Amino acid sequence: MRTLKAVIVEDSRLARNELKELIKAHQEIEIVGEAENVDKGFKLINEKKPDLLFLDINMPEKDGFELLEMLDEVPITIFTTAFDEYAIKSFEYNAFDYLLKPIDQKRFTNSIKKVHQNLNTKVLSKSKNDSALSLDKQIFIKDGERCWLVKIQDIFMFEIVGNYTRVFLKNTSH
């Protein structure tokens, strides 16, 4: 497993300690810095370029979303918050995951596992000459209420019909 550089941005010291305790179970994660507000967090992230960001939403003066807006390069972001009123908004900000405090260790481990998977596929696709979609990749197609996972190599052709795209597969069409 590759090492992950992580930054914590969270205003409560005890909550940071609590998070660090959870991270202890994952030795591959190295905490390269922590900040108690958005401005300090912004400096820290630009300086350390972490892979992973644990971000609280409610903080003094600026909130977690504002930090993401300020950043040019956004690390993989896991939101940590006490209540789920921001869950939907956080996914608009491309949150990788959304953890509710107090955080369950199992739930935390799952989230970190997903981070590794995500990074591995990125590495994999990079090694394959950065091609966006290769023949053996699958794409997700929604047809009314039904959903399909389709392999690229099975697609015969695309046809644009008004606002829709018709996908012809080797044996049938959607």
Add this chain to the structure above:
Amino acid sequence: MNVKKIVYWLLQILIWSLLTGTMAFAYWVNGNELELEYWQITLDFFIIILLSIFYTHQLKRTLNKLIQFDDLKIMDCFQILAFLVIAVVLFYATYMLYIKFTYTLIYDRVDVFDHPSQSLSNNIIFIINYCVYFFVWTGFYVAIKGLVELNKSRETRLELESNLKESQLNTLKGQINPHFMFNSLNNIRGLMLEDVTAARNMLTSLSETLRYSLTKSESNSIALEDELDMVKNYIELSKIQLESRLQFESFIDENSLSTQIPPMIIQMLIENAIKHGISNLIEGGKVSLSTEIKKNKLRIEVVNTGILKQSENSTQMGLKNIKRRLDLLYGESATFSLNELENQVVATILIPLK
């Protein structure tokens, strides 16, 4: 003018015109014994209509000021009767002044005063008649007014009940807001890593806070002392979240401790001060609470570092809730204000002592 007022004035004009018109008609049918001019009769009766409306209206205004219509006592009835008699006497006096003036000085008809129809006994009958008219009028007025007031006070009570239910819900949904609860739990988890005794104390504080908001908010009033315990716990819990960013001080008037106040009202002020004041400041700030009894009123003041943000909906909601509850419980005798003063936000509640 609202519909009620229009109906009132229309009825006034209608009732007194009909009554006086009947009297005028009777006088005319009886053969105009005083041999008055047609316009003189009309004018006299018109003046009677105006005076009747004027004095019953004054009577109504006096009663409105003095009588609690939804809670009529026997003493009130005597009071009403007394005012009624005064109104009739004044009415009679004004009318007589008008008659003496016009018939002596303008019409030059002093002879009408010697006519048998203007005898003392007839005048007394006139007064008694008007006492009866005014009595019936007042009876109707008091009955209608009483019904309306009774309905109104029932509505207020219902609203108060539903508002209370709402705020009970809010204790879990909004007042002890979930953010606060889960942050506290998470902080306690963190605190266990460094100071188990402190963490245990915080768990007790959190339990007390929850218990208070679950049970005490059912009642309409609570001793200020109990509310202060709740505030103390809330501050303790906020301090593990904000640590050195939160300073708290309180100046409590010993005499105010047993005063009854609506539950959660100081708590909500403190919560607002922390949530919208201190926790938004990187350097933090100070919250100070003071209570004072002065001029038969309890004054509660919460001051926090920071500025007023008008745009924030959540503040407005919480504050509206406080205002609404005070309105329902105390009417206009309790006030709530929120002001900004030299980088400080000052929330003040004035509650009358019962």
